[in-house]
Amino acid sequence: MQPFTVVTGIAAPLLRANIDTGTIIPSRFMRSRSINMGEKMFSDWRYNLDGSENPEFVLNRAPYREATIMLSGTNFGCGSSREAAVYALLRFGITCVIAPSFGEIFTENALQNGLLPLILPEEVVASLVNADDPTLTVDLHACVVRTPDGREIGFSIAPDRRMALLEGLDETALIQRYTADIDAFRAADQNRRPWLYQR
Amino acid sequence: MTPRSLFDKIWDSHVVRQLAEDRFLISVDRHLLHEATSRDAFDGLRRRGLAPKSTAATFAVVDHDVSTLSGRTWDSYSPAAERISAMQENCQAFGIDLIDVNDPRQGICHVISPELGITLPGITLVCGDSHTATSGGLGAWAWGIGTTEIERVLATQALILRKPKTMRVNFNGTLHPGVYAKDLILYFIGQYGIAIGGGTAVEYAGSAIRALPVEARLTICNMSIEFGARSGLIAPDDVTYQYLAGRAHAPAGADWEAAVAQWRALPSDPGAGFDREIDIDCSAIRPQITWGTSPQDVIAIDAPIPDPGGAELERRGPMQNSLSYMDLTPGMTMEGLKIDFAFIGSCTNSRLSDLEIAAGIVRGRKVADGVTAIIVPGSTPVKRAAEAAGLDRVFRDAGFQWRESGCSMCQTLGGDSVPPGQRSISTTNRNFEGRQGPQARTHLASPAMVAAAAVTGRITDIRKLPAIGG
Ligand code: SF4
Numbered sequence: 001m002q003p004f005t006v007v008t009g010i011a012a013p014l015l016r017a018n019i020d021t022g023t024i025i026p027s028r029f030m031r032s033r034s035i036n037m038g039e040k041m042f043s044d045w046r047y048n049l050d051g052s053e054n055p056e057f058v059l060n061r062a063p064y065r066e067a068t069i070m071l072s073g074t075n076f077g078c079g080s081s082r083e084a085a086v087y088a089l090l091r092f093g094i095t096c097v098i099a100p101s102f103g104e105i106f107t108e109n110a111l112q113n114g115l116l117p118l119i120l121p122e123e124v125v126a127s128l129v130n131a132d133d134p135t136l137t138v139d140l141h142a143c144v145v146r147t148p149d150g151r152e153i154g155f156s157i158a159p160d161r162r163m164a165l166l167e168g169l170d171e172t173a174l175i176q177r178y179t180a181d182i183d184a185f186r187a188a189d190q191n192r193r194p195w196l197y198q199r
Numbered sequence: 200m201t202p203r204s205l206f207d208k209i210w211d212s213h214v215v216r217q218l219a220e221d222r223f224l225i226s227v228d229r230h231l232l233h234e235a236t237s238r239d240a241f242d243g244l245r246r247r248g249l250a251p252k253s254t255a256a257t258f259a260v261v262d263h264d265v266s267t268l269s270g271r272t273w274d275s276y277s278p279a280a281e282r283i284s285a286m287q288e289n290c291q292a293f294g295i296d297l298i299d300v301n302d303p304r305q306g307i308c309h310v311i312s313p314e315l316g317i318t319l320p321g322i323t324l325v326c327g328d329s330h331t332a333t334s335g336g337l338g339a340w341a342w343g344i345g346t347t348e349i350e351r352v353l354a355t356q357a358l359i360l361r362k363p364k365t366m367r368v369n370f371n372g373t374l375h376p377g378v379y380a381k382d383l384i385l386y387f388i389g390q391y392g393i394a395i396g397g398g399t400a401v402e403y404a405g406s407a408i409r410a411l412p413v414e415a416r417l418t419i420c421n422m423s424i425e426f427g428a429r430s431g432l433i434a435p436d437d438v439t440y441q442y443l444a445g446r447a448h449a450p451a452g453a454d455w456e457a458a459v460a461q462w463r464a465l466p467s468d469p470g471a472g473f474d475r476e477i478d479i480d481c482s483a484i485r486p487q488i489t490w491g492t493s494p495q496d497v498i499a500i501d502a503p504i505p506d507p508g509g510a511e512l513e514r515r516g517p518m519q520n521s522l523s524y525m526d527l528t529p530g531m532t533m534e535g536l537k538i539d540f541a542f543i544g545s546c547t548n549s550r551l552s553d554l555e556i557a558a559g560i561v562r563g564r565k566v567a568d569g570v571t572a573i574i575v576p577g578s579t580p581v582k583r584a585a586e587a588a589g590l591d592r593v594f595r596d597a598g599f600q601w602r603e604s605g606c607s608m609c610q611t612l613g614g615d616s617v618p619p620g621q622r623s624i625s626t627t628n629r630n631f632e633g634r635q636g637p638q639a640r641t642h643l644a645s646p647a648m649v650a651a652a653a654v655t656g657r658i659t660d661i662r663k664l665p666a667i668g669g
Contacts, residue, residue: 017517018393018493020631027610030235031264032281044633049619074513075394078427079631080610081329082236083345104398104429105329109345122513160219172247175355178216178224182357185215185226195450195458196228196322199255199296 002114003168007095008137009068012058013129019072020079021106025088027080037084038091059092067092069136071125072099077106077117086113096138098125098145111161114168116140118155128153140166202468205434206365206400209340209465213323221361228322229256230352232295233308234286235263235612236327240350241289251293252356258317258448259290260298262307264612267575267602273300276614293353304447306578306604309333309546313417314578316446320435320462325352330546330628331430332423336416337443338435338465340400343424363398363429364474367467369405372481377662379556380415381548381626381645383407384422385487387479389497396428399474402467403433407481413442414550421547422628425494434466486661488533489630489643491521496630500648500660503530524632525640526620533642533658540623541572541653542635544602545609548626548646549577554585557650558593563667566598567656573600573615575607597654611636624652 029040046057053060059067070089076099077085086109089097096116110117118138120128128136133148140162145153157165164171175182190197203211215224237259244251251257264279265271273287274280283300290297298304304315309330312318320338325331327349334341348358370383403419411419416433423431440459443449450458485499496518498504506529507518522528527536543549543557554576566572574594576582582604585591591601608615609627616636617623623641626649627634630641642658651659 016520017513020629022610022629022631022634026633026637027235027263027612028278031278031612044637049637075427078393079329079424079629081327081343081345083239083347086345101394101397104427105343105345108348112345112347158221160222171359172243172351172354175224175351175357175359178357179355181216181224182226182355186356189226193458193461195454196319197253197255199448 001112001168001170004095004114004116004140004165006137006139006141007068008135010063010066010134011069011071011098011128011136012064012067012134013071014058015071015073015126015129017073018075018078021077021082021085021103022080024077024085025082027082030082030084036091037088038093041088041092063134068095069138070094070097071128072097074100074122076102077110078103081105083109083113086110086115090115098128100125111165112171114165116165118145120145120153120155124153202470202472204365204467204471204473205338205402205432205465206340207471209321209323210362212321215357218359223360223362224357225323225360227256227325227352227356227358229258229317229324231308231312231317231324231326231331232257232259232349233262233326233328234282236346237349238282238285238289239346240353241293243350244293244353247354249354251295251353254294256356257295257353258298258312259286259295260305260308260311261286261300262305263606265300265605266613267605267607267615269603271300271603279613303579306581307546307549307606309421310550310577310581313337313413314446314580316443316449319443319449319458320439321465325358329424330421332428333417333421333546335420335423335431336413336433337439338433338462340430340432342430363400365402366396366399366428366475366477367402367404367473369476369478370403370407370481371405371478372407373410374407374481374484377486377647378484379645379647380411380418382484382487383481384419385489385494385497385643386484388422388426388494389487391426391477393426393493393495396423396426399428401428401431402473403431405479408433409436412552413438414552417550418547422494425628435462486645486648488648488658490525490527490533491518492524492630492632493517493521494628494630494643496521497643498533500534501532503532505529534660536658537622537656538570538624538652538658539621540617541570541649542608542623542625542627543646543649544573544575544577544607545627546577547628549575549581551581551584553626553646554581554590557646558590560647560650560661560664561597561599561654562593564597564654566653570653570656572598572653573602573608575602576604578604599653608635610634617641624649624658
C-alpha cells in the first residue's frame with residue numbers, strides 16, 4: 001500500500017451530504033480495465049448527457065482540476081461497497097477527503113489503499129473552503145491541517161490506523177504472522193462444527 | 200454469567216486472537232464471491248503467490264453483470280463479457296466452484312446464499328457487496344467488504360476488526376393489510392434517518408419480526424446498510440430451521456441435530472445489553488414509498504411530501520436537491536404520480552414470496568399503457584419455482600417481461616436501465632441519483648406497491664386497489 005504522510009495541494013469543495021460510492025464511480029465504468037476511472041469519477045455530475053463537461057461542476061474549474069484534497073459533507077462514501085470509488089479518487093489524484101463522517105466500508109477501503117478519510121466537524125470543513133487560495137496541507141505526522149492563512153487544525157485518527165497509513169502497512173502480511181493461531185482456531189472449530197469444513 | 204446478545208455470542212466464538220485493545224483477529228466461516236468486485240483480489244493473490252486458504256469455505260457466482268434476457272449466455276451482453284470471463288478464469292485457476300450464468304443454482308449472491316444453505320445461523324459470512332447483511336435474516340453475522348479485504352479473506356480466512364457497537368430494533372405489534380417487510384424497514388429508516396446505524400451490528404426483534412417468514416426477514420436485514428449499519432441480525436428459531444433443513448450446504452443427518460442444538464443457544468439472553476434500543480409500533484405503519492434520492496426520503500403513501508423549510512437545518516439542502524432531481528414539490532402526495540417503469544427484482548425483494556404477492560395483484564389485470572414492467576427473479580431456482588406455480592403466465596399475460604435471474608435494473612449493470620428523466624417504481628434498495636441510470640428517478644416500495652403501480656400506471660395506494668372478482 002502507498003503510504004500517506006504529508007500532502008499539500010488544492011482542496012476542492014464538494015459540500016454535499018451523503019455522496020455515495022455509486023456517484024463517485026458509476027457501476028458502468030467499473031467493468032473494463034481499459035476505462036480510466038479517474039476520468040469517469042463523478043461522471044454523472046461532471047459530464048452532461050452528451051459527454052461534454054458540465055462547466056458548473058467544481059472539478060471542471062481551475063484550479064480544482066488539479067485537486068489532491070476534497071472537502072465534502074456528512075456520510076461521504078455511503079452505499080455500495082465498491083473499492084473502485086477509492087481507486088477512482090486516487091487515480092484522479094485525490095489522496096485525502098475531509099468530511100464530517102464517512103460510510104463505514106468506504107473508510108476501510110480508503111485506509112487499505114493509502115487514502116486518508118479525515119474527519120472534522122461540519123463547520124470546520126466549511127471554514128476550510130477558500131476560493132482565493134484553496135491550498136491546504138494535511139500532515140499525518142503531526143495530525144494537523146494547515147491553511148494558507150496560518151491556521152493549524154488538529155484532527156484525530158485511531159493510532160493503529162495512523163501508523164498503518166504512515167508506514168503503508170500491508171495488513172494481509174500482518175495477518176499471515178498469525179497463521180498458526182488461525183490454523184489452531186480452525187482445527188478446534190472443525191471439531192465443534194464439522195459441517196462447515198466440507199462441501 | 201453476564202447475559203450476552205446474539206451478536207456477542209457470534210463475536211465471542213470467532214475471535215482468533217486479540218491483537219490490541221480494540222483490534223481483533225476474527226475467523227471468517229464462509230465467503231461469497233461475485234464477478235463485480237473480486238477480480239483485483241484474485242490478481243492480488245497472484246502477485247503474492249498465494250492460494251486460497253479454504254476453497255470449501257468459498258462460493259462464487261455470476262450475478263451483477265449478466266444479461267437477464269432469455270436465451271442469454273455469459274457473453275451475450277458484451278460490456279459485461281470482460282469481467283465475467285475474468286471470473287471464470289480466476290475461479291478455474293484457483294479451484295473455486297463457480298456458479299456460472301446458466302448453472303441451475305445461479306442467482307443474486309444474497310438470494311442464493313440462504314437458498315443453498317451457504318448462510319447458516321451463528322456463522323461469520325462476508326462478501327464483496329454491501330447488502331451481505333441480507334443473510335442476517337437467518338441469524339448469521341454477515342457483512343460487506345471491499346476488494347482488498349476479499350483478497351485477505353481468500354488468503355487467510357480472517358480479518359482484523361474492531362468490535363462494533365450494537366443496537367436492537369424491536370418491531371412490536373401486528374402489520375395492517377397491505378403492509379410488508381419492505382414497509383417496516385423503509386418506515387424505520389424514514390423515522391430515524393440514514394445515520395442511525397452508524398457502524399453498529401443491529402438486531403431486529405419483537406413480535407412482528409417473529410411472525411415473519413424467513414424471506415421477509417431477509418428483506419429487513421437487506422436494508423441495514425441503508426441506515427449505516429454494516430450487519431443486521433435476526434435470532435434463529437423454528438421458522439429458520441424449517442427453512443434450512445435439506446438445503447444443499449446446510450448440515451445433514453447427525454450434523455443437523457448437532458447444529459440445531461448449537462443454534463438454539465444463539466438468541467440474545469434476557470437482560471443482554473445493547474448500546475441502543477429502539478421500539479417501533481407496527482400498528483402505525485402504512486404502505487411506504489420514497490419520494491427523494493435518499494432512503495430516508497420516505498413517506499406513507501397517503502402522506503404529503505415534507506417541506507424542507509420545516510426540516511432540521513442540515514437536511515434542508517439534501518431535501519431540496521432530492522425534490523429538484525425527482526421533479527416533485529412539497530405538500531403533494533405520491534398517489535397518482537405517473538410512472539414509466541415498474542421493476543420487481545433485486546436482493547431486497549425478488550424471492551418466491553415476493554413474486555406470489557405481486558402475482559396476487561396482477562392476476563386478471565394488464566400493465567398500463569406506456570409502462571415498461573419487468574420481473575427479474577432473484578435466482579434461477581426462484582424462477583423455476585414461480586414457473587411451476589404458473590406465476591410466469593400471470594405476469595406474461597398481464598404484459599410484464601419475465602426475465603432470467605440477475606441484478607439487472609437494480610444498478611444498470613446487465614444492460615437494463617431507466618432512461619434520463621423517466622420515473623421508475625422499484626422493489627430495490629437504493630434510490631440514489633443515477634442508480635438506475637443517469638438522471639433516472641427511482642421510487643422504492645414493496646412488491647405489492649410496484650405491482651399495483653404497474654397495472655394502474657400511477658403510484659397507487661395498494662389498500663385502495665379493488666380486489667378482482669371479489
Ligand atoms: S440486486 Fe442490487 S443491491 Fe443486490 S447485490 Fe445486486 S446490485 Fe447489489
